[in-house]
Amino acid sequence: MEPHPSSSQIQPPRFLEESRITAVSPSAYYIADFISEEEEKLILEKLTHRRLQTWPSDMVRGDTLLGAGPLPEWLEQLIPRMLSMPLSEDEPNIFAASPHGRPNHVLVNEYPPGTGIMPHKDGSAYYPVVCTVSLGSTICLNLHKSKPDGALDPKPVWRILQEPRSLLITTAELYSEYLHGIEAIATDMDICEATIANWTRLRSPLSFKDGCHTRETRVSLTYRDVLKVSKLGGKLGPVFKRS
Ligand SMILES: O=C(O)CCC(=O)C(=O)O
Ligand SMILES: [Fe+2]
Numbered sequence: 001m002e003p004h005p006s007s008s009q010i011q012p013p014r015f016l017e018e019s020r021i022t023a024v025s026p027s028a029y030y031i032a033d034f035i036s037e038e039e040e041k042l043i044l045e046k047l048t049h050r051r052l053q054t055w056p057s058d059m060v061r062g063d064t065l066l067g068a069g070p071l072p073e074w075l076e077q078l079i080p081r082m083l084s085m086p087l088s089e090d091e092p093n094i095f096a097a098s099p100h101g102r103p104n105h106v107l108v109n110e111y112p113p114g115t116g117i118m119p120h121k122d123g124s125a126y127y128p129v130v131c132t133v134s135l136g137s138t139i140c141l142n143l144h145k146s147k148p149d150g151a152l153d154p155k156p157v158w159r160i161l162q163e164p165r166s167l168l169i170t171t172a173e174l175y176s177e178y179l180h181g182i183e184a185i186a187t188d189m190d191i192c193e194a195t196i197a198n199w200t201r202l203r204s205p206l207s208f209k210d211g212c213h214t215r216e217t218r219v220s221l222t223y224r225d226v227l228k229v230s231k232l233g234g235k236l237g238p239v240f241k242r243s
Pocket of ligand 2: 120121122180
C-alpha cells in the first residue's frame, strides 16, 4: 500500500456522517484524503500564484454571480465527488436543498507562510454550506464566537487543522453564528489532541507530535452556491484581483 492513495484509490466516505467532527457542533465534516497527490499537483499547476481568484467570475453588487458559466474542468471535477456523499438516508447530499443543487462558485485563496485571513462571516450571498479543499500545506482554521456585545472573542472556540488534499465542510449555525479566520503566522503552535477539534480525523496526527507545524504555501479552493445568479454576463472569463 502506498503511503498516500492514488487517484483511483480515493474513496470518499459512504455516508458523510462517518466524517463528522464530533467535537464541533452543529455540523462540520473533515475528510483527510479527498483528493490524491496527483490531483493536488495538477490543480496547483493550473494556478499561477495569483493570490485571489474567483471562478467562473467575480460577483457584482457583492452578492450576484454574473451568469452561471461553467467552471473549468480542473475545478468542476471535484463537484461530483462532493455530491456523492449522502448525509443520511433522506438527504442525498449536502447541496440537495441549495438553490442550484450544487456549488456554482469557487474562490481560490493563496496563503504564503505568515499570511492569514481575519476572523469573519461569509455573509448572506451564499447558501450556508462551505466546502474547502486545501492544497500545498497544513494550516489551522480558527472558529470564534462573537461576545454578547458583538465584539470578537479572540480565543477560538474550536481549531480545525486542514491538511493538504483534505476537504472541510462547514454548515448551518457554524456558518451564520460563528466567525472563521486563519492567523497570520508562519508556524501553527500548540497542536495536540486537546486543542484540535478534528484530531481523530487527521491523516497524519503523528507528524504534529512536537506540537508545531511550520507552514508552506497553502492554497484553498472554497466551493459555495451563490444564491443570486444574473442572466447577464456568463461569457466573461475569470476575474483576478490583487489582494
Ligand atoms: O482559505 C480558507 O480556508 C478560508 C477562506 C475564507 O474564509 C473565505 O475566503 O471566505
Ligand atoms: Fe470565509
